[in-house]
Amino acid sequence: MEYRKLGNTDLVVSRLCFGGLTVGPLQANLPIDEGARIMVEAFKRGVNFIDTAELYETYPYIREALKLYNENHIIIASKSYAYDKDTAKNSIEKARRELNRDVLDIFLLHEQESEHTLRGHYEALEYYLNLKEKGIIKAVGLSTHTVRAVEVASKMDEIDVIHPIINKAGVGIQDGTVEDMLEAIKKAYTNGKGIYGMKPIGGGNLIKDVPASLDYVLNIEELHSIAVGMQTVEEVIYNVNKFINKEIPREIINRISTKERKLHIDFWCEACGECVKHCNHRALEIIEGKLIVKKEKCVLCGYCSKYCPQFCIKIV
Structure with missing residues (x-):
């Protein structure tokens, strides 16, 4: 496994990061012991970096995996929607308690969009920076689906790490093209930011083109690491070998x-109807304000996800 220093931080991470969302309640909802076993398989094969978030509810999985693996060098990145000192404190204490770690490696502001959202969450960022000075957090930063947030963060001395969405089709980028995102990532890299990409397979929407999708992100030298969601031991072996x-x-x-998959709609879907308009198979319908998937008609093409403004549509 290749390891890289994460920007100007002191953290050295594996090029493959275990994307912790997919094993938990929001997607596969695996039993904790099964999810932990999959994580341990990745750790044994050289992965030393795992990404999670307060929203994902996967802290118990990671804690169990660390207990089973019995090693201390696994680097954990988490994030929350905290916006002020109180919510930031609650998020940090929850992470420390549920992960059973006094010191957190990386803590991010979750899904920042621009200088405006950063301004609205700055009190939380200040709290994280204060904990960084005390040695309780090693690095702080943000995750984002927008080019603008990467551009803004790349110029902020306060930001150590950026976690942007990037994939060959540009799926999920909310305010520009994949070329725009690449340019922003390169600027951030030049400015010494640690950068680890997310959604290289477009939330599963590029599942029919996985080899090329992974080749694409692996050829982006500015990505120190790439978070890939994994739900089975077989997926761990595939990704590590790749x-x-x-x-x-x-x-x-x-x-x-041959794994059975389905179209998954995240709970924050606003049922705007854009995906329904563009589904040529008529597999989507809004009923009583809720987006419904007609499984018998869905061919898992992922085409609908291109039109979701909130990136709510995944193939899992």
């Missing part, structure tokens, strides 16, 4: 390709 340029066993490819 990242270390090792042949992937045929049986692993077969198991992954």
Whole structure:
């Protein structure tokens, strides 16, 4: 496994980061022991970096994985929607308590959009910076689906780490093209920011083109690490082998390709109807203010996700 220093921080992370969202209640909802076992498989294969968030409710999985692995060098990045001192304090204490860690490696402001949202969350950022001075947090930053937030953060001395969405199709980028995002990432990299990408497979919407999707992000030198969601041991083996340029066993490819998948709608969907308009298979419908998937008609093409302004549509 390749390891890189995360920007100007003192953290050295594996190029493959375990995306912790997918095992938890918001997606696969695996039993804690099963999710932890999958994480441990990644750790044993050289992954030393895991991404999570307060929203994901996966702290118990990570805590159990760390207990099973019995090693102290796993780097954890988390994030929350905290906006002031009180909410920031609550988020930090929850993370420390549920992860059973006195010191947090990376803590981010979750889903920042621009200088305006950063201004609205600045009191929380100040609290994190104060804890950084005390040695309770090692690095602070933000996650984002927008080009603008990357551009703004790249110029802020307060920001150590940026976690942007990036994939070959630009799925989920809310305010520009993939070329725009790449340019912003390169500027942030030049300014010494630690950068680890998210959603290289577009939230599952590029599942039919995984090899090319991973090749795309692996060829972006400015990404110190790339978070990939994994729900099975087979997916761990596939991704680790891909990242270390090792042949992937045929049986692993077969198991992954035959895994049953579904179109998943996140709970924050506002039922705006844009996806319904663009579904040529008529597999989506809004009923009583809620987006419904007609499984018998859905072909899992992922086309609808391009039109979701909130990136609520995933293939899991």
